[in-house]
Amino acid sequence: MTRLLLIAAVTVASACAQEAPAPEPAAERTMAVTIDDLPFVGLGGDLAHQQRVTRDLLAQIAAAGVPVTGFVNEGKLDVEGERRARTALVQAWVDAGLDLGNHTRDHPSLFDTPLAAFQDQVRRGAPITNRLLAARGDSVRYFRHPYLNTGPDLETKRAFEAWLVGEGYTVAPVTHDNAEYVYARAYDRAAGDQALQARIADAYVAYMDTTAGYYEALGRDLFGREIAHVLLIHANALNADHLGALLAMFERRGYGFVSLDRALADPVYQSDDTYAGRAGISWLQRWALTRGLPFGSEPPVDPWVEDVAYPEP
Numbered sequence: 001m002t003r004l005l006l007i008a009a010v011t012v013a014s015a016c017a018q019e020a021p022a023p024e025p026a027a028e029r030t031m032a033v034t035i036d037d038l039p040f041v042g043l044g045g046d047l048a049h050q051q052r053v054t055r056d057l058l059a060q061i062a063a064a065g066v067p068v069t070g071f072v073n074e075g076k077l078d079v080e081g082e083r084r085a086r087t088a089l090v091q092a093w094v095d096a097g098l099d100l101g102n103h104t105r106d107h108p109s110l111f112d113t114p115l116a117a118f119q120d121q122v123r124r125g126a127p128i129t130n131r132l133l134a135a136r137g138d139s140v141r142y143f144r145h146p147y148l149n150t151g152p153d154l155e156t157k158r159a160f161e162a163w164l165v166g167e168g169y170t171v172a173p174v175t176h177d178n179a180e181y182v183y184a185r186a187y188d189r190a191a192g193d194q195a196l197q198a199r200i201a202d203a204y205v206a207y208m209d210t211t212a213g214y215y216e217a218l219g220r221d222l223f224g225r226e227i228a229h230v231l232l233i234h235a236n237a238l239n240a241d242h243l244g245a246l247l248a249m250f251e252r253r254g255y256g257f258v259s260l261d262r263a264l265a266d267p268v269y270q271s272d273d274t275y276a277g278r279a280g281i282s283w284l285q286r287w288a289l290t291r292g293l294p295f296g297s298e299p300p301v302d303p304w305v306e307d308v309a310y311p312e313p
């Protein structure tokens, strides 16, 4: 009996030595999720729809337990008779404990807006958000350029960025840029057709999966390792209904989700960036251009989704 137990114990011990499950592998990749154009961007979108989108988007974020930084366009709150209700949409993000940044008041592009007027857009971009955040001892710290346009020329870009620092802002770069807005527009146009919306949502997640592979490869090409990525998506109905599926896809790719603060602690974000011009492109592509390196082409949008989003007249 004793011998049997001993054998059993030895067998168990040796099984443990050979087959002990490996510790859960730490996520090899990290990503900060940023959501632009708060409180809502999309076709139509009366107040009731915006309230529905905000509620469902925040529910998906809470269910995933992922840190998010949202970027607000306060001009969207300035609607006669709806100011309180629209401000409540931003309050809901604050109540959810999420980080909020400035995305200008009215979403102009620095490419064709004079610097002084653009600076005014930044100054008027965050008073309400700052007031709401102050209740929890917080404030707006990040700035996200509309259209990711950082200026028509290097002189304007540098002047604006130096001014931003003086105003206490940090630029929020994007590595995982994408054409999510095309899928979101198609999704809005397909409202009322659940089967088509489901197909668009599936195509969206597959497209973002492929696009992630493109940016991961570009990061490795430039830095020889996995970098901390920053994802850009928008506060739209598509994500209100399918953010969970999108984040699950990124988890399958090995991503762990981190705050924007933590992602930007990756030294890659100190890289030289001398790109200026019309294109609102990924910071990975800017770093490649700065170094004179090629960066290939981004995966294409599904043509049939583009046709739904932008039908022939």
Ligand SMILES: [Zn+2]
Pocket: 036, 037, 103, 107, 145, 146, 147
């Ligand atoms: Zn935007």
